[in-house]
Amino acid sequence: NGGCFFSSKPASLIKVEEYHLTPDQFAASVRRGQQIFTSKISAEFKKEYYDDRRPAALNAAKTAVRAAKLAVIEDEFIAMAEDKAIQEAKAKKTDLTEEEIAKIKESVDQDKIKKGVDQKSIFAMVEKDLPKIEKLAEKEIDDRFNKVAGVQCTSCHNDYGRQAKFKFDGWGTLVRPNNFTQGVFRGGKRPVDMYYRIHSGIPGSEMQAFGDTFKGQEKYIWDLVNFVTVASYPAMHKGIDLRLTP
Numbered sequence: 001n002g003g004c005f006f007s008s009k010p011a012s013l014i015k016v017e018e019y020h021l022t023p024d025q026f027a028a029s030v031r032r033g034q035q036i037f038t039s040k041i042s043a044e045f046k047k048e049y050y051d052d053r054r055p056a057a058l059n060a061a062k063t064a065v066r067a068a069k070l071a072v073i074e075d076e077f078i079a080m081a082e083d084k085a086i087q088e089a090k091a092k093k094t095d096l097t098e099e100e101i102a103k104i105k106e107s108v109d110q111d112k113i114k115k116g117v118d119q120k121s122i123f124a125m126v127e128k129d130l131p132k133i134e135k136l137a138e139k140e141i142d143d144r145f146n147k148v149a150g151v152q153c154t155s156c157h158n159d160y161g162r163q164a165k166f167k168f169d170g171w172g173t174l175v176r177p178n179n180f181t182q183g184v185f186r187g188g189k190r191p192v193d194m195y196y197r198i199h200s201g202i203p204g205s206e207m208q209a210f211g212d213t214f215k216g217q218e219k220y221i222w223d224l225v226n227f228v229t230v231a232s233y234p235a236m237h238k239g240i241d242l243r244l245t246p
Contacts (some may be wrong), residue, residue, distance in 0.1 A: 003116075011229065013041045014160055014195075014196055014199050014200060014211070016192055016195055016196075017218060018177075019219060019222040021136025026226060026239070026240075027223065027225045027240040027241070029226045029227075030101055030223070030226045030227050030230050030240050030242060031227075031240065031241070031242065032220070032223040032227075033220075033223035033224045033225070033228070034149055034227045034242065035129050036148060036149075036153075036220060036224055036227075037151070037153040037154065037157075037160075037222060037227055038152075038154050038222060039149055039150060039151060039152045039153075039154070041149045045171050046145065046149075046180065046188030049141075049145055049148070050141055050145070051073075052069055053141045053144065053145075053217075054137065054141065057137035057138075057140045058133060058134070058137045060137070060140065061133045061137040061140065062127075062133050062136075062215065063124065063138035064136065065126050065132060065136065066122070066123050066128065069122055069125065069126055070119060070122055073117055073122055074110075074113065074114050074117055075113075077117060078108065078110050078114075079114050079118075081108045081113055082104070083104070085104050085135055086101055086104050087110060112237050113237075118137050119219075123142055133236070144217070146215070147213045148217070148220060151213065153224075156177040157177050157178065157179075157180065158177075159246055160179070160180050160231060161177055161178050161180045161181065162179055162181055164177040164178070164179060165177075165190070167206060168203035169204050169205050169206075170203070170205070172202060172214075174215060175205065177206075177207075180228045180231040181231055181232055181244060182185065182232055183211050183231075183232030183233070189195075189204070191222075191225050191226075192228060193222075194225045194228060194229070195221055195222065195225050198210055198221050198224055198225065199211040199214075199221060228243065231244060
């Protein structure tokens with residue numbers, strides 16, 4: 001099939017959310033896109049990223065800590081119930097076999113025990129462990145930020161493509177990564193076309209997919225789209241304060 005992959009499954013479709021911006025927001029988007037493209041992230045962008053991500057990260061960390069604490073308590077209660085059942089059985093028969101002990105453990109109603117656990121009190125305990133929650137949240141943000149900051153489009157599109165080196169594609173054809181200052185987009189120049197290529201890559205080329213990198217924060221794909229769109233229009237650079245120096 002020449003290396004092209006198609007799917008009619010709805011789950012495989014790329015879901016593109018609309019991204020409406022005012023002129024000032026668009027300018028800021030282009031500047032963020034350049035920073036992502038070059039992996040030269042400003043302190044302002046990093047702070048904005050962390051502040052924007054922190055509420056969701058804290059909530060996710062709290063949920064994870066709650067689930068872990070609840071699982072530990074449930075396991076402890078189940079172990080206590082199993083031990084009690086075994087001790088009661090031993091009072092009637094001291095020489096229980098391993099098979100009999102296993103059956104006794106299986107007879108313990110784990111679902112009933114779990115339902116009897118006071119989740120509210122456990123969750124209240126979790127709420128007090130704020131340092132642990134914050135540490136987990138910061139790690140989650142760090143991991144996601146490092147992915148965004150490590151995109152490094154310039155590793156192939158050196159000097160925005162002006163000094164890109166020729167390479168062989170998956171079929172042995174000599175090709176050159178796109179020069180974004182020329183405004184030529186081989187796969188279509190609609191913004192959504194570029195969104196697709198950033199999201200899912202280009203099979204056969206070294207253009208990798210970044211859908212997972214930006215999962216849950218697809219606005220940064222649009223920032224890249226806006227940047228590469230503007231890159232070939234020098235007249236727009238001054239108004240956006242965009243400089244395409246190497």
